[in-house]
Amino acid sequence: MFKPRDVPGVTCLIGRILLKPRIRLISLPTPLEYAKNFSNDLGVELFIKRDDVMEHALGGNKVRKLEFILGDALAKGANAVITRGAYHSNHARLTAAAAAKLGLEAYLVLYPPGGSEFQGNFMLDVLFGANIVEVSSPDVADEVMERLAQDLRVRGRRPYVIPGGGASPIGVYGYALAFWEIATQLYEKGKKPDYIVHATGTGATQAGLVLGRKLLGLEEVRVIGISVGKGSAPLREHIARLATESAKTLGLDLQVDPEEVVVYDDYIFGAYGNITREVAETISYAARREGLVLDPVYTAKAFYGLRDLVERGVIEKGSTVVFIHTGGTPIIFQYSNIIEDLLGKKQ
Numbered sequence: 001m002f003k004p005r006d007v008p009g010v011t012c013l014i015g016r017i018l019l020k021p022r023i024r025l026i027s028l029p030t031p032l033e034y035a036k037n038f039s040n041d042l043g044v045e046l047f048i049k050r051d052d053v054m055e056h057a058l059g060g061n062k063v064r065k066l067e068f069i070l071g072d073a074l075a076k077g078a079n080a081v082i083t084r085g086a087y088h089s090n091h092a093r094l095t096a097a098a099a100a101k102l103g104l105e106a107y108l109v110l111y112p113p114g115g116s117e118f119q120g121n122f123m124l125d126v127l128f129g130a131n132i133v134e135v136s137s138p139d140v141a142d143e144v145m146e147r148l149a150q151d152l153r154v155r156g157r158r159p160y161v162i163p164g165g166g167a168s169p170i171g172v173y174g175y176a177l178a179f180w181e182i183a184t185q186l187y188e189k190g191k192k193p194d195y196i197v198h199a200t201g202t203g204a205t206q207a208g209l210v211l212g213r214k215l216l217g218l219e220e221v222r223v224i225g226i227s228v229g230k231g232s233a234p235l236r237e238h239i240a241r242l243a244t245e246s247a248k249t250l251g252l253d254l255q256v257d258p259e260e261v262v263v264y265d266d267y268i269f270g271a272y273g274n275i276t277r278e279v280a281e282t283i284s285y286a287a288r289r290e291g292l293v294l295d296p297v298y299t300a301k302a303f304y305g306l307r308d309l310v311e312r313g314v315i316e317k318g319s320t321v322v323f324i325h326t327g328g329t330p331i332i333f334q335y336s337n338i339i340e341d342l343l344g345k346k347q
């Protein structure tokens with residue numbers, strides 16, 4: 001049985017990351033919950049890493065990244081943050097909430113999919129006091145953020161631009177540490193993860209997990225990203241690059257290769273943010289079987305993928321599998337009309 005605290009990379013990984021500036025927003029570890037009903041249905045031993053359960057603004061994977069990104073922003077003297085995302089963006093909501101708490105001005109550049117109905121994450125962005133800049137397409141968002149930063153500088157403010165999804169080399173630290181956290185929690189239950197499965201969007205979560213796995217020398221743990229929008233090949237390249245750049249910021253000469261990154265793009269269901277009957281049925285299944293709330297943009301697609309990979313035999317029966325619930329809970333309310341249309345009010 002492996003012992004996470006004893007593996008040679010631990011001091012290197014933990015030590016180097018813990019020296020970085022960080023704002024503490026949440027208590028860790030988040031729960032790792034055994035899902036008995038899912039396990040019985042699927043024939044695997046399924047644990048859910050509850051990163052949807054956090055005290056910061058309804059939680060989610062972006063919080064782990066923001067702790068380091070905002071630590072960096074404050075260390076650099078920023079008094080405003082600018083970021084981007086879809087109208088339903090969890091990252092935008094969590095950034096706005098953290099900015100409110102830290103006394104920073106927040107600017108959110110938002111675009112479709114989704115809309116500005118006063119509901120879900122968009123409603124929370126407004127409640128957290130963020131300045132909202134609406135644009136018609138994600139293609140112009142980076143340019144708009146840059147212009148906004150220039151304007152703020154001219155007005156004597158000190159803005160810090162956060163890439164969409166917190167996908168910066170610094171943001172990657174969050175899930176490098178989370179990999180260790182998961183391995184340790186399972187070890188304490190006398191188990192070892194065979195698979196870690198989660199939704200992949202901008203790739204920073206997976207970059208962190210892959211980096212953590214490599215630094216701890218636990219390559220036998222297979223990390224599977226289920227893409228919610230982009231194709232597997234460009235995502236794998238991007239994730240490998242992000243992990244390598246992140247290692248560099250830690251002073252580590254380490255190369256992550258795209259071949260080390262596993263991403264399935266079979267569960268996008270048409271496009272990022274597109275919600276189909278299969279997605280709605282997955283939400284319903286998880287709710288009825290385990291009392292678990294999945295969202296239609298990220299976690300339901302990832303969970304559908306997990307079930308299908310077990311059915312296809314890619315994930316072997318009897319394996320120990322960790323599904324990371326990456327959050328996104330407010331989105332279920334933002335798209336309640338679509339879910340109702342797909343399932344019917346009484347199902």
Ligand SMILES: Cc1ncc(COP(=O)(O)O)c(C=O)c1O
Pocket residue numbers: 060061062089090091165167199200201202203204205206298299326327328
């Ligand atoms: C709930 C949720 N799950 C998963 C993801 C994907 O994470 P990442 O962007 O780090 O790949 C996101 C953000 O994009 C998210 O908000």
